[in-house]
Amino acid sequence: MKLLSTPTRRIVAISFFCMLAFQATYFVGVIGCATYTLGADAAGVSALVFLLNVVLVAGNLASGPLIDSAGPRRTLLAVCAATSVLGLAVWLAPVSYPGLVAAAMALGFSFGMSTTAIDAYPRYFSEDAGELARMNSLNQVATGASVVVGPALAGWVTTWAPVQCVFAILALAPLPAVALVWATREELTAARGEGAGCGAGAPGAGGEAPTQDAVPGLFVEGDATPAPDGRAGVRGFLSDAAEGVRLVFGRSELRVLFFIGFLGFFVYGAFDSLESLFYRDVLRVGADWMGWLSAASGVGVVVGSLLVLRIPKQRLSTRLLAAILALVGVGSMIYTGTPIVAVAAVGQVICGIGFGALAPVRTTLTQQRCEPGNVGRVSSVMRMGMNSAGTLPLLVSPALAAAFGPQAVLFGASTLAALIGLAFALRGDE
Template sequence: MSRPSLDANAWRVIIARLISRTGGEAGFFVGVWGTAAYALDATPGSLALLMAAMSVASMIGAAVAGVLVDRFDPRRVLIASEVVFVPAILTLTTVGSMAEMTVRAPLVWLVGSIGVTAITAFPPALAADEDRVARTNTLMEAAGTIAFVLGPALGALTVRLVDLPAVFVLDAATSVVAVLLLVPVRVRRVEARERGTGLAELRAGFRYAYRSRAIVLILALGSLTWLSFGAFGALEPLFYRDVLGTGPEALGYLNSVFGVGLFLGAFTLDRNALRATNLRTVVVLTAACGIGALIYVGTSSLVVVAVGAVVWGVLLGALMPLLRTLLHLHTGEGYVGRVSGVYLVHKSVGELAPLAVAPALAALFGVQRVLLASGVLLLVLAPTAWRRASRLDGERPVRPLADRGLAERVEDLEERVPLA
């Protein structure tokens, strides 16, 4: 069966994601991490505090954005977030201490997380059938992974040619270009629904997500992956500085190598989407990501780190769009924004939780050993979900088709997932 073609609207969104995320990756890996670790002499504790504050801000932004997306559509929310992001990111050009960075960066990430939620919820707004939803998710991931390659490398080049603050200017410029691309985009109209208060709609989104056994499993496996990532968020710059003995440029270049792996993983999923779109594949990929992480941080050799970056990247590049596609296919229209918000809240919580203990563990056992333990966590725990994934794959999924009414979809879900 041939892969479905995408229209101009989808390609505009994909290209906008590529450009905006290129600046975002440069701004985070080289801008925020580079400034913190090398210009501001961050300690494990101060870096963990920064990452914790950014994660909390992202969690709040994702929850709020889910309601906004379901009310106004992902296009409007994404454009608004990109516009506000420009002056926000420019405030980081004048940061002079870790205290200032810890106050300003979370505010920037609050705005950015609204855009991330909107882009996460975009595919069902562009296409009604699941094959196009899956392909749009995969190509968005591919665009994001190309950005992961280009962003850190472009950030490192910007540091070499100009200075660290110029990386934040680059990030702002890419958001402006993204807005220009998004303005002509048109999204599908979804059925009107009665609106409640913002808080009531937010609660309804969480309730909808937690009533679905499939969505709960997707959230659990995603959270497990993000828990592993949380340790890297606190300690990876220090791994480069203290274990590998490299500077900020190596941090950028090797993360670009990681991005090559992400692209290859997304490309592989795109070629095999019909066979791979199931929960059992998610379980296998989640466990395999643990192996990739172990290779990545298992030695002090830059060559082995580069190999590990590619292997880990391939696995994650396939896993991330698959998680989002399955999330969309198990979510009815009218709830995609809020369920996407729940998904990203879990992402933020998963990344945040290790920050409470990672610095202390690193002080006791060393940075490298703590990162190795995060890989073991995935490898050991993910396979325990295999039986549940197999059962759910055997059930009929809730498909977000345009010709099914919202009430019918909710009734179908409640019949399959009783509350008592």
């Protein structure tokens, strides 16, 4: 097929099908089954989401060494095949809470590994920075499309079949990805192998360890020589991590960006465990609406991301970022403020636009406000803040929901985000 005739096109399609499998089954499938089929409360849903998030990070960490040794192609072949088997098993097995726990953890692990492999795949086809940027950008387009199509497809399935049947998508969506991965061999593997082989410059051959220069744009085996003392390596890692924290919290302009990002993802994390209860108990709609409204949010995310491209560079500022956070809060207030589905849909679109704009503006400002030698450590601290923000609400949201109700908690979190965003906006730029 001409449509899939190049590695770039195939990798983009692989990204779409892998993300489609996750987006269609995470919210509507895992959380939907827990809420609608098993009648789980906030604590039960929170536990599922918390375990999935923790194991997802483990999948990210575990996939790195595997990709470096076996390559992204073999890694994705194994992960996609295993994901398809997982979907078939959950689809056909009786629904139970322990089964959903196991499914959520397996789904999180496979998603963590597949996304890391997809991120690495373009580096095996090009050394040109422009081509790599193009491939990565197209992968993001595929991801955005899956956020719209996945929940909408899952919502359609639940209109005529039990919620559990959503896992059929998890079984079927990875199959085209397997075929595409099989046809997409890494073009730079041979050159990489030569650079890491047993020639004069290879480790163990009496020469210097090969470096990144052996294959421009790729790291090869041996480019990171272990420290003579393992304890010194641990101390060095901890020292670098502490330096990143010091850089972020020691400079007010970076500290503000950290807290704006933290609060934005905090609202998103608070929704994960209570949103399905809001659908069931307040909006009083079926599980299919979990898909429809999520798709509406996905449309907003695409719109928000595209709008950022039209903002002049000189207008990118902390004040703009804070205003976007306020927009996320206002959209969430509209989304959770009434029992009317049409109003919730409008709120989802507005909230999606805000989240779609929040991430690229924050990332750009972070890169502009730290030196090139510090951007890695600063970025890692920013990412740590966002990831913890999405997980921390899961520890307290069940108790708050029991005391005040899911809608009150969601609306309160939304209002807080809007007010804090407004406060930062009025404070002005650093």
